[in-house]
Amino acid sequence: xxxxxxxxxxxxxxxCGINLVVQTHPISSALSLVGVMGALAALYLLLxxxxxxxxxxxxxxxxxxxxxxxxxxxxxxxxEKKLAIRPWGKYLGAPLLLxxxxxxxxxxxxxxxxxxPVVFGAFQGGTAAEIGRSLFTVYLLPFEVTSVLIxxxxxxxxxxxxxxxx
Amino acid sequence: MxxxxxxxxxxxxxxxxxxxxxxxxxxxxxxxxxxxxxxFMSIELMLNAVNLSFVTFSYVLKRADGxxxxxxxMVVAAAExxxxxxxxxxxxxxxxxxxxxxxxxxxx
Amino acid sequence: xxxxxxSLIKTAIVVGIFMHVLAYLQWIERKVIAHVQLRVGPRxxxxxxxxxxxxxxxxxxxxEDILPSHVNKVFYFMAPFIAxxxxxxxxxxxxxxxxxxxxxxxxNMGLTDLNIGVLFILGISGLGxxxxxxxxxxxxxxxxxxxxLRSSAQMISYELPMAxxxxxxxxxxxxxxxxxxxxGQAGYYLGFIPRWAIFQMPFPQIFSFILFLIAGFAETNRxxxxxxxxxxxxxxxxHVEYASMKFASFFMxxxxxxxxxxxxxxxxxxxxxxxxxxxxxxxxxxxxxxxxASGLLCFFHAANPARPFDRITLPMFGxxxxxxxxxxxxxxxxxxxxxxxxxxxxxxxxxxVFIWVRATLPRFRYDQLMRFAWTFMFPVALxxxxxxxxxxxxxx
Numbered sequence: 060x061x062x063x064x065x066x067x068x069x070x071x072x073x074x075c076g077i078n079l080v081v082q083t084h085p086i087s088s089a090l091s092l093v094g095v096m097g098a099l100a101a102l103y104l105l106l107x108x109x110x111x112x113x114x115x116x117x118x119x120x121x122x123x124x125x126x127x128x129x130x131x132x133x134x135x136x137x138x139e140k141k142l143a144i145r146p147w148g149k150y151l152g153a154p155l156l157l158x159x160x161x162x163x164x165x166x167x168x169x170x171x172x173x174x175x176p177v178v179f180g181a182f183q184g185g186t187a188a189e190i191g192r193s194l195f196t197v198y199l200l201p202f203e204v205t206s207v208l209i210x211x212x213x214x215x216x217x218x219x220x221x222x223x224x225x
Numbered sequence: 226m227x228x229x230x231x232x233x234x235x236x237x238x239x240x241x242x243x244x245x246x247x248x249x250x251x252x253x254x255x256x257x258x259x260x261x262x263x264x265f266m267s268i269e270l271m272l273n274a275v276n277l278s279f280v281t282f283s284y285v286l287k288r289a290d291g292x293x294x295x296x297x298x299m300v301v302a303a304a305e306x307x308x309x310x311x312x313x314x315x316x317x318x319x320x321x322x323x324x325x326x327x328x329x330x331x332x333x
Numbered sequence: 334x335x336x337x338x339x340s341l342i343k344t345a346i347v348v349g350i351f352m353h354v355l356a357y358l359q360w361i362e363r364k365v366i367a368h369v370q371l372r373v374g375p376r377x378x379x380x381x382x383x384x385x386x387x388x389x390x391x392x393x394x395x396x397e398d399i400l401p402s403h404v405n406k407v408f409y410f411m412a413p414f415i416a417x418x419x420x421x422x423x424x425x426x427x428x429x430x431x432x433x434x435x436x437x438x439x440x441n442m443g444l445t446d447l448n449i450g451v452l453f454i455l456g457i458s459g460l461g462x463x464x465x466x467x468x469x470x471x472x473x474x475x476x477x478x479x480x481x482l483r484s485s486a487q488m489i490s491y492e493l494p495m496a497x498x499x500x501x502x503x504x505x506x507x508x509x510x511x512x513x514x515x516x517g518q519a520g521y522y523l524g525f526i527p528r529w530a531i532f533q534m535p536f537p538q539i540f541s542f543i544l545f546l547i548a549g550f551a552e553t554n555r556x557x558x559x560x561x562x563x564x565x566x567x568x569x570x571x572h573v574e575y576a577s578m579k580f581a582s583f584f585m586x587x588x589x590x591x592x593x594x595x596x597x598x599x600x601x602x603x604x605x606x607x608x609x610x611x612x613x614x615x616x617x618x619x620x621x622x623x624x625x626a627s628g629l630l631c632f633f634h635a636a637n638p639a640r641p642f643d644r645i646t647l648p649m650f651g652x653x654x655x656x657x658x659x660x661x662x663x664x665x666x667x668x669x670x671x672x673x674x675x676x677x678x679x680x681x682x683x684x685x686v687f688i689w690v691r692a693t694l695p696r697f698r699y700d701q702l703m704r705f706a707w708t709f710m711f712p713v714a715l716x717x718x719x720x721x722x723x724x725x726x727x728x729x
Contacts, residue, residue: 060233061234061235062233073246076270079266080253080257085260088262090408095273102243111296112449115276116452116453116457118300119269122489127310132469135478160245160246171236184292185292211304212308215311219315
């Protein structure tokens with residue numbers, strides 16, 4: 060069951076990821092990215108990260124991507140122009156990419172010791188209570204600094220997006 | 226890697242491989258696409274791939290720290306999206322284009 | 334019993350009832366608005382228009398499904414699916430009552446319970462906006478695009494005060510699971526004041542409740558915040574190009590969202606299925622009294638009929654109501670029906686408020702809507718959260 064679920068959601072993630080790169084219209088890409096995020100949220104659940112799965116849905120899929128879709132709709136962005144790929148990129152690109160995939164996969168398989176397979180429910184440390192406790196004890200300073208970062212981002216967005224007044 | 230009938234559960238390395246594939250797809254989109262918004266979304270895909278490996282390592286080490294890291298990544302991504310989309314809006318207002326190659330006044 | 338079989342049975346029951354509730358909610362809405370405006374509402378199809386939802390469904394299914402030539406076909410078909418899917422998913426984690434034992438099988442009333450229930454609801458309601466936004470964009474129509482844009486901006490803005498309003502009772506109740514939230518509100522102060530979150534010490538959550546309801550109105554695109562579909566400015570907003578079942582899907586999604594918001598408000602603020610005063614003072618008799626009184630009222634009106642037709646229909650309803658009153662007195666089903674009655678009564682009261690507001694208030698202007706969200710709702714929700722947190726920390 061765990062393997063089957065992993066296969067299903069991994070397939071969804073990869074197909075949506077490929078779709079993101081291939082589609083020419085930004086709104087198709089945006090929805091593919093939402094698909095990737097949904098599939099990843101399910102995988103986080105399999106890995107025992109309840110809180111992160113929920114945060115993925117709330118923050119990424121529910122807020123950040125809605126903002127992207129909103130901007131795409133606001134600017135009424137059209138399809139992208141076909142781009143001219145240089146000949147060596149055309150013939151060398153795909154093999155190089157496959158090689159890159161292969162290398163990364165090989166390194167991961169090689170370096171990681173034979174650990175026990177991922178079973179749903181084997182790791183219970185990802186509950187909201189645990190995450191909250193860590194955030195407000197061990198990671199208190201980073202957490203507070205992040206809030207300053209967000210404040211700065213809000214101010215920056217307002218300054219950038221407001222109309223010129225003078 | 227043993228081939229054959231599907232095992233009951235997959236090892237963590239499969240999750241890491243998936244993360245690598247998604248990251249590579251993000252790099253591909255970042256390099257190939259010419260629309261600023263799509264390039265931006267490719268970056269988000271890379272961040273997501275990294276998050277997946279954080280959560281996987283968290284599972285392997287049986288510690289919640291990886292979850293916290295990916296939580297911070299999400300927060301940074303949210304801040305980045307707010308500022309980045311504001312910049313994109315401003316660029317579009319001034320130049321009426323989203324093609325990344327046409328915004329090159331600083332070149333030469 | 335087999336877990337899968339049990340889940341399947343529960344799903345069938347919940348989905349079956351939920352679909353009928355959605356259909357009849359529209360009948361209730363038309364009736365209530367009609368009576369507020371001194372009309373009688375639908376009463377041609379069936380007694381007192383009770384078969385009107387059936388007629389509407391048949392009409393919507395058999396209508397011609399128009400496919401405009403200028404739409405983006407993929408997203409045009411996807412949008413209603415997305416809207417209705419995310420509207421219906423939320424019902425799966427809502428508990429309707431306590432744990433019960435039926436025929437030797439112990440089970441929870443409700444489909445499932447998540448440790449992260451409240452977060453899940455927030456996430457799903459955030460995803461629902463894609464249906465509306467995509468519908469507006471794919472229709473390739475000025476009005477539809479305006480509706481889609483308005484709705485996404487509105488939903489992003491009101492999600493913040495909604496989340497902040499939800500966070501304050503969570504501080505008191507100390508859990509994210511909806512079932513435990515409801516259980517945490519059992520019991521009474523001084524023997525008769527219910528420990529619901531809106532009364533619970535150290536800081537009664539009445540302000541959060543009001544803020545949540547206001548944000549809920551905005552999240553479900555209801556009057557006075559129904560700008561995405563403002564008829565007289567945008568024709569019908571995001572669903573102007575939709576016909577037949579695709580239009581019905583948006584309609585269904587709106588009502589399903591309304592029911593979800595009411596259920597969440599009931600569970601988080603009004604104590605879920607816990608009665609308003611203790612069992613020992615006879616709260617178990619309230620449904621009996623209400624149903625019996627309705628039945629007797631029906632008989633009274635049948636004896637002095639305003640219309641000749643009433644002489645036949647009202648006694649039938651009278652018998653039905655008296656039968657329902659009798660059911661609440663039967664011990665074998667009482668323990669299922671009583672929690673369900675309190676839960677449904679609270680949900681229906683909130684739904685009635687939704688409809689009441691729709692019949693009473695005018696629509697906001699768009700800039701007023703945004704200013705209200707950011708300059709009133711957001712600061713008030715923050716202050717409320719802060720006071721709650723302070724009091725919870727001082728008086729644990």
